[in-house]
Amino acid sequence: MIEKQEIEEIMQKLLKFYEGREIEWSASLNPFQILIGTILSQRTRDVMTEKITKKLFEKFATPEDFNKASVEEIENVIRGAGFYKQKAKRIKEIAEIILKKYNGKVPESREELMKLPGVGAKTSAITMVYGFGKNDAIPVDTHVHRISNRIGMVKTKTPEETEKELMKKIPRKYWNVINHLFVIHGQSICLPMKPRCNECPTKEHCRYFRDCRKINQKQS
DNA sequence: CTCCCGATAT
DNA sequence: ATATCAGGAG
Numbered sequence: 001m002i003e004k005q006e007i008e009e010i011m012q013k014l015l016k017f018y019e020g021r022e023i024e025w026s027a028s029l030n031p032f033q034i035l036i037g038t039i040l041s042q043r044t045r046d047v048m049t050e051k052i053t054k055k056l057f058e059k060f061a062t063p064e065d066f067n068k069a070s071v072e073e074i075e076n077v078i079r080g081a082g083f084y085k086q087k088a089k090r091i092k093e094i095a096e097i098i099l100k101k102y103n104g105k106v107p108e109s110r111e112e113l114m115k116l117p118g119v120g121a122k123t124s125a126i127t128m129v130y131g132f133g134k135n136d137a138i139p140v141d142t143h144v145h146r147i148s149n150r151i152g153m154v155k156t157k158t159p160e161e162t163e164k165e166l167m168k169k170i171p172r173k174y175w176n177v178i179n180h181l182f183v184i185h186g187q188s189i190c191l192p193m194k195p196r197c198n199e200c201p202t203k204e205h206c207r208y209f210r211d212c213r214k215i216n217q218k219q220s
Numbered sequence: 221c222t223c224c225c226g227a228t229a230t
Numbered sequence: 231a232t233a234t235c236a237g238g239a240g
Binding site: 045080082083085086191192193 | 223226227
């Protein structure tokens with residue numbers, strides 16, 4: 001298992017490699033929009049998510065807008081995203097809860113966020129990090145889970161375990177960048193089925209690369 | 221563990 | 231044709 005010192009090196013290499021590719025989508029959105037956009041992104045490719053969130057926020061922008069809209073109206077806009085019926089229903093419920101229980105403001109704690117329907121560990125963490133600019137959580141999505149296991153930073157079965165282990169091993173200064181960094185990495189190089197290990201800036205640290213080499217080269 | 225669920229990559 | 235995608239609830 002890889003320990004802290006080496007993790008520091010890996011993070012620095014990734015930061016340098018992806019320098020200049022900062023987050024642009026969250027900058028223009030408020031916490032409520034980050035929350036809704038993140039729900040839409042669940043198990044949905046982000047090219048699709050981007051298209052849909054843009055359309056959606058042109059029609060409805062505030063909790064009031066969503067609360068007034070019908071579930072069918074929301075469905076019609078977000079159709080194309082995975083699980084769109086569930087998401088439409090949950091988005092409307094969230095808008096109502098935020099209006100009535102939280103006075104129109106997105107709750108600024110993970111516990112409260114996770115009480116909302118459709119908001120679990122990952123979505124609440126994303127909202128804290130990108131919506132409120134906090135670094136008290138590590139958003140673990142499929143990319144963070146896959147990559148941290150491949151490299152050998154953790155050895156875990158579930159994203160929840162991964163977050164717990166990563167919080168022990170990753171210095172806090174990286175907590176609010178690791179998600180974005182690993183998502184870019186996971187979409188461009190550390191692909192799920194056919195990773196481009198030859199192009200990877202972390203290959204000399206990566207257990208997956210090492211073991212994969214030993215057996216044979218299936219690089220592209 | 222299953223279900224939600226459409227779009228796209230392989 | 232199958233695997234996977236910025237997952238979460240029951």
